[in-house]
Amino acid sequence: MGEHFTTNQAAAAAFGEAVFDQHSIGSTNITWAPDAGVGWVSGRGDPRRVYAHYSTRDDVWMVAAGLRFHFGAADAWFAPFFASVQPTLHTGHTPALSGCYEFTLTFGWQFQHWMIGVRHSSNANTHLPNLGESMLVAGITF
Numbered sequence: 830m831g832e833h834f835t836t837n838q839a840a841a842a843a844f845g846e847a848v849f850d851q852h853s854i855g856s857t858n859i860t861w862a863p864d865a866g867v868g869w870v871s872g873r874g875d876p877r878r879v880y881a882h883y884s885t886r887d888d889v890w891m892v893a894a895g896l897r898f899h900f901g902a903a904d905a906w907f908a909p910f911f912a913s914v915q916p917t918l919h920t921g922h923t924p925a926l927s928g929c930y931e932f933t934l935t936f937g938w939q940f941q942h943w944m945i946g947v948r949h950s951s952n953a954n955t956h957l958p959n960l961g962e963s964m965l966v967a968g969i970t971f
Contacts, residue, residue, distance in 0.1 A: 840870055844869075845868070849862050849863045860899045863897075864897045864913055865892075866891075866893050866894075868890070870888070870962060883927055887923050889920060889923060890919060891917050893917040893933050894916070895913060895915030895916060896913065896914060897911050897912070898913070899911050911936070911939060914932065914933070915932070916932060917931040917933045926962060927957065928952040930952065934948070934950075935947070941970075943967070945966070948964050
């Protein structure tokens with residue numbers, strides 16, 4: 830969570846995500862695949878941390894659907910890298926996730942049965958406050 834909330838304020842989070850078949854964009858080496866997911870970000874549990882009338886205590890459940898993009902030929906060394914963008918609906922209201930919807934961007938690397946990435950959810954300044962949630966994500970893939 831942005832600003833002064835980042836100091837010693839880690840939060841537990843869990844996500845499940847499904848990525849579907851890839852499709853080429855014309856004759857380019859760019860592919861796209863639909864992806865959808867659900868997630869949970871725990872509240873910080875500190876009643877003293879309030880920002881613009883939003884508490885850090887709320888747990889937030891999220892549901893998202895969007896597109897994942899891969900760049901390069903299938904045998905290129907950088908082919909496992911991806912970028913995804915997902916419009917996201919959620920419950921709860923915190924200084925980081927203050928509206929009813931957010932936009933989630935993920936940049937990562939997926940190889941065989943695991944992935945690692947950096948994810949950021951924000952409402953793109955459509956509602957204040959707009960601190961956003963940033964996280965390092967790692968997972969097992971099937």
